[in-house]
Amino acid sequence: MRILIATVQIPFVSGGAEAHAEGLKSALIAAGHEADIVAVPFNPAVPERIPDQMLACRLLDLTEIHGARVDRLIALKFPAYLIPHPNKVVWVLHQHRAAYDLWDYPFEDLSASPRGVLVREAIRRADQQLAEAKAVFANSKNIANRLGHFCGINSVPLYHPPPNAGNFFCAHETGEYFFFPSRFSATKRQSLVLEALALTRKKVKVRFAGLADSPEYGKRLKLLAAKLGVEAIAVIFPPVDEDYGYITLEAMLSSKAVITCEDSGGPLEFVSHLKTGLVAKPTAAALAEALDQLWQERDLAAKYGCAGRARYEQMGLSWSEVVRQLLA
Amino acid sequence: MKINLFSPLPPTRSEIARQTTNLLPLLARKAEVIVWSSKKQWHPEAGTHATVRHYEAAHPPWREISDADVTFYQTGNDPRYHHAIWRISQQHPGIVILHDLKLQHFFSGLVFHELGLNRRQYLELVERHHGAKGRVLAESHLRGLLGTEELAEQCPLTGGVTENALAVVVHSAAAYHSIPEETPVAYLPLGVGAAPRTQETPPGSSRSSTEVYQISVFGFLGPNRRLPVLLRTLSNFPQRDRFRLDIYGTIEGEDKIHQLVARLGLNDLVTMHGFVAEDRLDEALRRTDLVVNMRYPSMGEASASQLHLWQYALPALVTRTAWYETLPENTVAFVRPEHEAEDIQAHLTSFLDEPEKYRELGRNGRRHVSENHSIEDYANSLLEVAERVPEFQTRWIARDLARRAGTAMNAWSDSSTIDAFLPRVAQEIAMLVAGNPSTSTGLAKSG
Numbered sequence: 001m002r003i004l005i006a007t008v009q010i011p012f013v014s015g016g017a018e019a020h021a022e023g024l025k026s027a028l029i030a031a032g033h034e035a036d037i038v039a040v041p042f043n044p045a046v047p048e049r050i051p052d053q054m055l056a057c058r059l060l061d062l063t064e065i066h067g068a069r070v071d072r073l074i075a076l077k078f079p080a081y082l083i084p085h086p087n088k089v090v091w092v093l094h095q096h097r098a099a100y101d102l103w104d105y106p107f108e109d110l111s112a113s114p115r116g117v118l119v120r121e122a123i124r125r126a127d128q129q130l131a132e133a134k135a136v137f138a139n140s141k142n143i144a145n146r147l148g149h150f151c152g153i154n155s156v157p158l159y160h161p162p163p164n165a166g167n168f169f170c171a172h173e174t175g176e177y178f179f180f181p182s183r184f185s186a187t188k189r190q191s192l193v194l195e196a197l198a199l200t201r202k203k204v205k206v207r208f209a210g211l212a213d214s215p216e217y218g219k220r221l222k223l224l225a226a227k228l229g230v231e232a233i234a235v236i237f238p239p240v241d242e243d244y245g246y247i248t249l250e251a252m253l254s255s256k257a258v259i260t261c262e263d264s265g266g267p268l269e270f271v272s273h274l275k276t277g278l279v280a281k282p283t284a285a286a287l288a289e290a291l292d293q294l295w296q297e298r299d300l301a302a303k304y305g306c307a308g309r310a311r312y313e314q315m316g317l318s319w320s321e322v323v324r325q326l327l328a
Numbered sequence: 329m330k331i332n333l334f335s336p337l338p339p340t341r342s343e344i345a346r347q348t349t350n351l352l353p354l355l356a357r358k359a360e361v362i363v364w365s366s367k368k369q370w371h372p373e374a375g376t377h378a379t380v381r382h383y384e385a386a387h388p389p390w391r392e393i394s395d396a397d398v399t400f401y402q403t404g405n406d407p408r409y410h411h412a413i414w415r416i417s418q419q420h421p422g423i424v425i426l427h428d429l430k431l432q433h434f435f436s437g438l439v440f441h442e443l444g445l446n447r448r449q450y451l452e453l454v455e456r457h458h459g460a461k462g463r464v465l466a467e468s469h470l471r472g473l474l475g476t477e478e479l480a481e482q483c484p485l486t487g488g489v490t491e492n493a494l495a496v497v498v499h500s501a502a503a504y505h506s507i508p509e510e511t512p513v514a515y516l517p518l519g520v521g522a523a524p525r526t527q528e529t530p531p532g533s534s535r536s537s538t539e540v541y542q543i544s545v546f547g548f549l550g551p552n553r554r555l556p557v558l559l560r561t562l563s564n565f566p567q568r569d570r571f572r573l574d575i576y577g578t579i580e581g582e583d584k585i586h587q588l589v590a591r592l593g594l595n596d597l598v599t600m601h602g603f604v605a606e607d608r609l610d611e612a613l614r615r616t617d618l619v620v621n622m623r624y625p626s627m628g629e630a631s632a633s634q635l636h637l638w639q640y641a642l643p644a645l646v647t648r649t650a651w652y653e654t655l656p657e658n659t660v661a662f663v664r665p666e667h668e669a670e671d672i673q674a675h676l677t678s679f680l681d682e683p684e685k686y687r688e689l690g691r692n693g694r695r696h697v698s699e700n701h702s703i704e705d706y707a708n709s710l711l712e713v714a715e716r717v718p719e720f721q722t723r724w725i726a727r728d729l730a731r732r733a734g735t736a737m738n739a740w741s742d743s744s745t746i747d748a749f750l751p752r753v754a755q756e757i758a759m760l761v762a763g764n765p766s767t768s769t770g771l772a773k774s775g
Contacts, residue, residue: 052732055760113394
């Protein structure tokens with residue numbers, strides 16, 4: 001089949017979504033299909049212009065390229081999933097969350113915009129067009145639940161392996177730190193981990209890895225770290241209602257326990273409390289307690305890590321299964 | 329339902345402020361109401377039924393404003409009371425309640441009082457709504473060569489407050505038909521608060537033999553309230569000593585009116601009280617036999633003060649124009665705009681001959697208000713309009729997208745390509761805003 005993957009590209013931002021599209025493209029090619037990615041530029045910085053970008057997507061015609069039919073369009077993200085196609089399958093990575101669950105979230109711009117309500121309503125109405133797709137999949141149960149809750153759209157959760165899944169392993173030696181690899185963003189809540197570190201009884205170390213969404217947020221974290229006297233930048237994965245979260249799966253592949261929070265969304269679909277990690281209340285104090293516990297009980301952490309790896313294997317995540325379902 | 333209501337509040341000297349105060353307890357029965365005030369102080373009564381919040385027009389708290397399901401804007405012609413409301417309404421589309429159709433007083437007032445609209449912006453606004461000819465007239469107005477009323481007749485500039493609205497609420501059939509087709513509009517008869525306690529017959533009936541009758545004029549008294557013609561007519565009226573004229577309210581050009589009263593030798597008959605508090609006005613209306621409530625030209629909407637005076641069962645002389653023209657013949661005494669002096673004289677003569685006939689007009693008027701202008705019905709209708717916000721939003725979003733797409737396509741400067749592409753653009757806009765893929769977007773004016 002000739003397949004196009006439709007997604008969006010926010011200039012200068014690269015993360016899980018881009019890896020996701022590339023992973024899908026590789027899997028489709030590996031399965032013998034001709035596949036390519038169409039990334040529509042998307043700039044959410046000026047909320048009033050978001051409907052223009054939705055309309056631009058609706059006006060794209062990808063049914064045929066150079067005289068050859070496009071057999072299937074697999075659309076991943078808002079507003080690219082609005083591109084019409086007679087054989088469209090949508091695999092929703094996430095909707096424009098500022099119009100839904102993050103409407104009241106203090107770091108989101110939409111509700112602070114004078115026309116935010118109208119833009120929100122435009123997005124919500126347009127998202128109803130998801131129903132025109134031949135099938136709607138969601139990146140996780142969490143996203144499927146949101147689609148059902150906010151839009152009344154039924155979708156099937158479809159998990160996939162993280163990028164480079166085969167490269168993860170558990171080193172023989174355990175380092176003296178927790179690891180928190182993620183984009184630096186308010187929704188990933190590095191700040192909560194920093195506040196928790198200030199409350200730990202043990203001399204817990206966390207290594208953070210990632211790029212900041214905005215230089216301001218990066219600066220804020222550094223200032224906060226300096227203020228709290230944290231010696232190293234560090235670990236774990238306690239985001240706000242994450243869509244999916246490769247980090248959880250990567251930790252499981254690496255046989256590492258995961259510390260997450262009760263409101264972290266996607267990670268909760270994979271982390272079992274007291275089995276493959278710890279699920280804490282989303283407060284600095286509760287998080288500090290979890291950090292202290294695993295810092296002190298290394299064997300328990302290792303046990304959770306092994307159990308996480310076993311759970312990953314049991315889930316049978318594979319790109320071939322993803323391809324089978326998307327092309328069914 | 330959570331409602332934002334941007335409105336002047338007492339002690340602001342405005343009928344709209346009074347109407348808002350009367351509305352609040354009724355709206356609050358069925359909705360959570362936040363009243364937004366650009367003034368830092370307001371009469372405590374306003375806060376009895378609603379949360380009252382102050383806002384700075386330059387830095388509005390958008391997150392809080394966006395938290396409501398619907399936003400109403402009370403708009404009127406006084407730039408002092410409505411400039412901040414207009415500014416917010418231009419940024420955050422909501423439901424505009426129109427209390428005047430001809431809004432030149434408001435817009436040129438923004439320029440003259442330096443309330444956030446400069447001359448260039450004003451002229452651009454006039455040109456957008458009334459073309460190059462309108463701009464020329466507006467330039468004449470700014471130079472002092474053309475009066476506001478005359479300009480308003482040709483360039484009412486209603487679109488300046490309605491162009492960005494989700495929907496418009498009007499209070500007269502004429503206003504309803506004057507709103508452009510693309511804007512949803514609801515016609516609700518203006519509601520007034522509880523009627524004052526009045527005697528079954530007005531005070532004058534018991535003292536008709538005292539030979540002297542009380543005429544009152546009240547409200548904001550601009551040139552269209554016809555004070556000079558009234559004064560001249562009274563001065564020329566042979567039995568003028570049978571009347572006393574009391575004028576309540578702020579008079580535009582007060583000095584000239586004072587001079588005219590003196591020149592006409594009416595000092596013994598005419599008293600100008602200026603703005604008076606509500607209780608004093610109430611007392612004055614109870615002592616009144618006849619009200620002169622003329623407006624020419626009319627600013628085009630239903631008159632809250634007419635409804636107010638009817639509540640006292642008072643007869644009134646009104647100009648046969650605009651909303652007044654639609655009033656039942658048995659509720660008011662009409663004055664033809666082109667025969668003002670003649671008609672006023674005729675009415676004064678007739679009043680002296682048959683005062684009871686005029687009292688009957690007042691009683692009919694009071695009945696008309698109670699049957700057609702209940703504030704309870706008005707509040708309920710506003711809530712029904714609020715329920716329709718999703719429909720209005722759909723229409724607004726579609727219109728806005730069409731406008732933006734049109735602007736983008738204009739740059740192509742190839743009409744045949746644009747014409748070929750337009751149906752597709754229209755279809756996709758319809759798809760986007762439809763919500764449910766199977767629903768259509770057809771919307772019409774509603775009564």
